Amino acid sequence: MRILVIGASGRVGEELVSDLSQAGYHVSGTYNVKKPQHQLEHAIQLNLADSTVPQIAEKIHGYDIVYFVAGSRGKDLLQTDLYGSVKVMKALETSTHVDRYVQLSASFSLHPELWQTEELKPLRNFYIAKYFSDCWLLDNTTLNYTILQPGMLLSTKGTGKIELNPKHRAGIPIADVALTLAKLAEHPNTAKKIITVHSGEEPIDGALAKV
Numbered sequence: 001m002r003i004l005v006i007g008a009s010g011r012v013g014e015e016l017v018s019d020l021s022q023a024g025y026h027v028s029g030t031y032n033v034k035k036p037q038h039q040l041e042h043a044i045q046l047n048l049a050d051s052t053v054p055q056i057a058e059k060i061h062g063y064d065i066v067y068f069v070a071g072s073r074g075k076d077l078l079q080t081d082l083y084g085s086v087k088v089m090k091a092l093e094t095s096t097h098v099d100r101y102v103q104l105s106a107s108f109s110l111h112p113e114l115w116q117t118e119e120l121k122p123l124r125n126f127y128i129a130k131y132f133s134d135c136w137l138l139d140n141t142t143l144n145y146t147i148l149q150p151g152m153l154l155s156t157k158g159t160g161k162i163e164l165n166p167k168h169r170a171g172i173p174i175a176d177v178a179l180t181l182a183k184l185a186e187h188p189n190t191a192k193k194i195i196t197v198h199s200g201e202e203p204i205d206g207a208l209a210k211v
Ligand SMILES: NC(=O)c1ccc[n+]([C@@H]2O[C@H](COP(=O)([O-])OP(=O)(O)OC[C@H]3O[C@@H](n4cnc5c(N)ncnc54)[C@H](OP(=O)(O)O)[C@@H]3O)[C@@H](O)[C@H]2O)c1
Pocket: 006, 007, 008, 009, 010, 011, 012, 013, 030, 031, 032, 033, 034, 035, 046, 047, 048, 049, 069, 070, 071, 072, 073, 076, 080, 081, 084, 104, 105, 106, 107, 150, 151, 152, 153, 154
């Protein structure tokens, strides 16, 4: 099975590449400016903001599973987080065969009524980008998607334990987000699902098996 991680040089991307490689997959990955530290089959330079759909398609064809974990950390939400992800989806649909597309989103991105809190006010533009990207995936593609929506990313040590689809927003270590993403590949029952994930008490495999 050939896997591509778009955003392989990021905090989530690096851990995801490591987890997928340890699980025995052949993993390639894209970066924009910072070359990924982990060993990849192919390290592909890709600037989502500057590339057209055909240019992206040429670089990302031939993979069984594609993960999208790229993002601009608020610096270029329209061109990278939103339109960059839409261009990736269009590229996958027009010119490549892909079994699964896994998109990293954010918890409650599809529930704007929950963005009204003081805590989320500064993140509203980020949430809007995620909202329209997730909506595009759901409404305008036939991709076999999984949307994983984590709470706030924490740099603390991973616990290997999560809670799925919780009622309130909470944090989750980056290592647990990455391991949950990696394990989606082993749980085909998670296809065509939108899954919110926070830190919790349940081992990742057990939680995903019940989705
Ligand atoms: N922060 C949070 O609390 C939070 C919560 C929920 C979800 N998320 C989501 O999780 C994602 C991953 O987070 P992270 O901490 O791993 O991010 P990160 O460390 O900033 O990594 C972002 C990745 O995106 C790539 N990238 C940035 N701009 C690009 C462009 N124009 N074209 C192509 N690639 C580009 C980066 O490549 P280079 O390294 O080469 O620049 C890097 O690989 C975020 O983007 C966000 O969507 C974050």
